[in-house]
Amino acid sequence: MTHAHTLKDNRTLFGFWLYLMSDCLIFASLFATYAVLRSATYGAPGARELFSLEFVFLETVILLSSSFTMGLTVYFAHKGKRALMFGLLALTFCLGTAFIALEVSEFSHLIQEGLSWERSAFLSAFFTLVGTHGLHVLCGLIWMIVLAIQLALPRYHEIVMRRLICLSLFWHFLDIIWIGIFTFVYLFSFIV
Amino acid sequence: MFGRLTLDALPHDPIVIAATVFMVCVGAATLCFVTYFRAWGYIWHEWLTSVDHKKIAIMYGITAFVMLVRGLVDASMVRAQQAIAVGNSAGYLPPDHFDQLFTAHGVIMIFFVAMPLMFAIINAMLPLQLGTRDVAFPVLNSISLWLFIAGAVLMNISLTIGEFAAAGWLAYPPLSGLAYSPGVGIDYYIWVIQISGVGSLLSAVNFVATIIKERAPGMTLMNMPIFVWTVFASMTLIIISFPVLTATLAMLSLDRFLGMHFFTSDFGGNPMMYINLIWTWGHPEVYILILPAFGIFSEVVSNFSQKRLFGYRSMVYATIAIMFLSFIVWAHHFFTMGAGANVNAFFGIMTMVIAIPAGVKIFNWLFTMYRGRIDFRTPMLWFMGFVFTFTLGGMSGILLSLPAVDFQINNSLFLVAHFHNTIIGGVVFGYFAGISYWFPKIFGFKLDERLGTYAFWCWITGFFTAFMPLYALGIMGATRRMSHYSDPSWQPFFIVAGIGLVIILVGVFIQFVQIAWSIYKRHELRTPTGDAWYGRSLEWMTASPPPVYNFAIIPHVHGHDPLWARKQYPHPSIPLYTNIELPRNSSVGIVLAACSLALGFTLVWHMWILAALSVMGIIGAVIARSFVTHTEYILSAHEVARIEARSNAL
Numbered sequence A: 001m002t003h004a005h006t007l008k009d010n011r012t013l014f015g016f017w018l019y020l021m022s023d024c025l026i027f028a029s030l031f032a033t034y035a036v037l038r039s040a041t042y043g044a045p046g047a048r049e050l051f052s053l054e055f056v057f058l059e060t061v062i063l064l065s066s067s068f069t070m071g072l073t074v075y076f077a078h079k080g081k082r083a084l085m086f087g088l089l090a091l092t093f094c095l096g097t098a099f100i101a102l103e104v105s106e107f108s109h110l111i112q113e114g115l116s117w118e119r120s121a122f123l124s125a126f127f128t129l130v131g132t133h134g135l136h137v138l139c140g141l142i143w144m145i146v147l148a149i150q151l152a153l154p155r156y157h158e159i160v161m162r163r164l165i166c167l168s169l170f171w172h173f174l175d176i177i178w179i180g181i182f183t184f185v186y187l188f189s190f191i192v
Numbered sequence B: 001m002f003g004r005l006t007l008d009a010l011p012h013d014p015i016v017i018a019a020t021v022f023m024v025c026v027g028a029a030t031l032c033f034v035t036y037f038r039a040w041g042y043i044w045h046e047w048l049t050s051v052d053h054k055k056i057a058i059m060y061g062i063t064a065f066v067m068l069v070r071g072l073v074d075a076s077m078v079r080a081q082q083a084i085a086v087g088n089s090a091g092y093l094p095p096d097h098f099d100q101l102f103t104a105h106g107v108i109m110i111f112f113v114a115m116p117l118m119f120a121i122i123n124a125m126l127p128l129q130l131g132t133r134d135v136a137f138p139v140l141n142s143i144s145l146w147l148f149i150a151g152a153v154l155m156n157i158s159l160t161i162g163e164f165a166a167a168g169w170l171a172y173p174p175l176s177g178l179a180y181s182p183g184v185g186i187d188y189y190i191w192v193i194q195i196s197g198v199g200s201l202l203s204a205v206n207f208v209a210t211i212i213k214e215r216a217p218g219m220t221l222m223n224m225p226i227f228v229w230t231v232f233a234s235m236t237l238i239i240i241s242f243p244v245l246t247a248t249l250a251m252l253s254l255d256r257f258l259g260m261h262f263f264t265s266d267f268g269g270n271p272m273m274y275i276n277l278i279w280t281w282g283h284p285e286v287y288i289l290i291l292p293a294f295g296i297f298s299e300v301v302s303n304f305s306q307k308r309l310f311g312y313r314s315m316v317y318a319t320i321a322i323m324f325l326s327f328i329v330w331a332h333h334f335f336t337m338g339a340g341a342n343v344n345a346f347f348g349i350m351t352m353v354i355a356i357p358a359g360v361k362i363f364n365w366l367f368t369m370y371r372g373r374i375d376f377r378t379p380m381l382w383f384m385g386f387v388f389t390f391t392l393g394g395m396s397g398i399l400l401s402l403p404a405v406d407f408q409i410n411n412s413l414f415l416v417a418h419f420h421n422t423i424i425g426g427v428v429f430g431y432f433a434g435i436s437y438w439f440p441k442i443f444g445f446k447l448d449e450r451l452g453t454y455a456f457w458c459w460i461t462g463f464f465t466a467f468m469p470l471y472a473l474g475i476m477g478a479t480r481r482m483s484h485y486s487d488p489s490w491q492p493f494f495i496v497a498g499i500g501l502v503i504i505l506v507g508v509f510i511q512f513v514q515i516a517w518s519i520y521k522r523h524e525l526r527t528p529t530g531d532a533w534y535g536r537s538l539e540w541m542t543a544s545p546p547p548v549y550n551f552a553i554i555p556h557v558h559g560h561d562p563l564w565a566r567k568q569y570p571h572p573s574i575p576l577y578t579n580i581e582l583p584r585n586s587s588v589g590i591v592l593a594a595c596s597l598a599l600g601f602t603l604v605w606h607m608w609i610l611a612a613l614s615v616m617g618i619i620g621a622v623i624a625r626s627f628v629t630h631t632e633y634i635l636s637a638h639e640v641a642r643i644e645a646r647s648n649a650l
């Protein structure tokens, strides 16, 4: 890799990292709002009555393993093992899709029971926080498709590594946010 | 398809119709003009798709001045109403229109005048002061500009189609909720700010990356010009605080679009949560605006006193201290909320603490001037006006920071006087100083001194005439945002305030004349070299106007005021030019902005299908851009030599 390219990689990664920090603050605001509105259930069921730990645990395991496969994707990309790289990226994509599917099923389940975001401030905060994370995961999935195409085409050879690393940063970031959600939204509802 | 948009949305009120006709005429005239001179190709290639930071700066500046006119018209209408609406007279404006006016004034002045002026100056000067060829991400820079312009356009569309928000510039719920503001005004407000806010955030990321990654070789952080330091602090504040604004307004829009209950007054919603969140952004925002102004003053004072800035280190530390403190004072905007004496005491004391680093700065500037050889040019005049005015505004701020006092004058005209005192005396004067100081750098000729002096004197006398009466009125009990009052003894104060505004308007008019006149006389005002003011920092080393690549040879820096040092110890050498890699133009910014504008407009009017199409347009444009590979071109060393031979660089 040329000198000019490492410079550019450096710059892009730093810029992307700054963006992630700012995204982190969007989540921070949503977390803070959730914390304030957690008990504002307005007569509707609260967190403890609504969530099942087993289900969320499954979601968590799926998302965490997708982070692991994403890490491996980058590893094999560096090693130049393209078949493994593509396979693992596809696996990451499937895990991400499974996560979204589970989340959609959780949401639609709640809505069918008449517990939509319109029912109480707590539910508004819950749907928004978890939904925003889900929306980010969805963006990540779209990104994966685009990047897979570019990984396959030789003319993107020079820039595509940089993008893969940004994507993996993004994906790990979403994982960390999820751990926050898992802890503060789901686990806490059974403790406090 | 068209949601709730019907012909009823067109204006009925004669004033609004006149404004619409005026806007349409100006727009049409511009289009005809450009078409007549067959300038579309030139405008598209040289400006609209340009990623050159200097051109982007100019486009920010032009938009800001256009919006300044609108903000001033709004302020004049508010002033006129308050000058006559006393006792039996209801004035000339219905209350709802009046409410839209002060809301629009606040939003325009903050988001579409102060912010773009700041971005104009930063764009113009940051890469030059750092000795680099462009910002870290030039295309992103153009995207930021166009998102900002999309917001400004949406703001002006709201004048004609439908209505604007009438709930104050921060749109407090529950008033701004669906229950009390069912119209489109608040939705315009939300999307105007969301679109331009994303632009601001992207700019901030860009500038911080530029400062960290693109400094000229040898320029350590502690060698950076102080303006760069203040930009760094201000942009960091944007990265931290604008996401909070985005999230808050997103929640407000979810309340309004999907029937959620974040800030409603029933179903467990909590309006105070909004007020806390919006001020976690809002207070840092005022420092976002003022810190670069401090940086400009530091440059101006040091240059026109022909001395090195006094206390560079303490200046840096004061900037950083203000940056941190600005996050722990937000509750001083609502001492009356009822959070309790201890909370109020904490926020009151923290607010007073900010006065310390601010005072450090004032003294540093004064010590820089002490025994300097001061040259009273317009930039220096703005500085003198600033020290006087801003210090006064700071004092009234300290008064407000005492919770017990604040209980008396919260939401009164005293407050309005206070923040205009700091914003006009600090931010506006600062940016004007910056413009008159750096104008010759970007354009190659100076602004006319005499007219600049007249404009300054109009602004400062006008300011004091317009706002001192408001301090008195506030203490007498006048609240802000009144479309009518019953105490006739207040009227003289309002009339004086109105006269003050007229003086300010004369000042602004002179500024426009100054620009036109200076362009007309540009040959006489031309600066012989790139170094218009016998400068100290790197921007003065290159030609004025600077070539696209800024520096033919990237300078090496040792210590502070590198150009000054070079003038003391010149070491001439034969330049050795190399090929320069430059970013190609891109239309992605303008396409993204068009889609975002469409998205904002369609969301306001509930045109869901078109909104979905706009989102797809945005995603499509981003993806399409990611497939473009040839994003750079090479300017040959030969070509560089040719340009340099004709340049007026030092």
Ligand code: HEM
Binding pocket: B075, B078, B079, B102, B103, B105, B106, B107, B109, B110, B113, B114, B167, B168, B169, B170, B416, B420, B423, B424, B428, B466, B479, B480, B481, B482, B501, B504
């Ligand atoms: C240049 C002369 C200016 C004049 C004569 C002026 C006048 C006014 C007036 C009459 C009001 C309404 C006061 C009330 O509530 O009764 C107002 C509000 C306001 N102004 Fe200005 N203003 C000026 C410049 C600025 C600038 C430069 C900024 C910011 C950069 C600004 C920001 C605001 C804000 C945020 C409000 C509050 C709006 C609200 O109540 O929601 N103004 N101004």
Ligand SMILES: [Cu+2]
Binding pocket: B282, B283, B329, B330, B332, B333
């Ligand atoms: Cu504040």
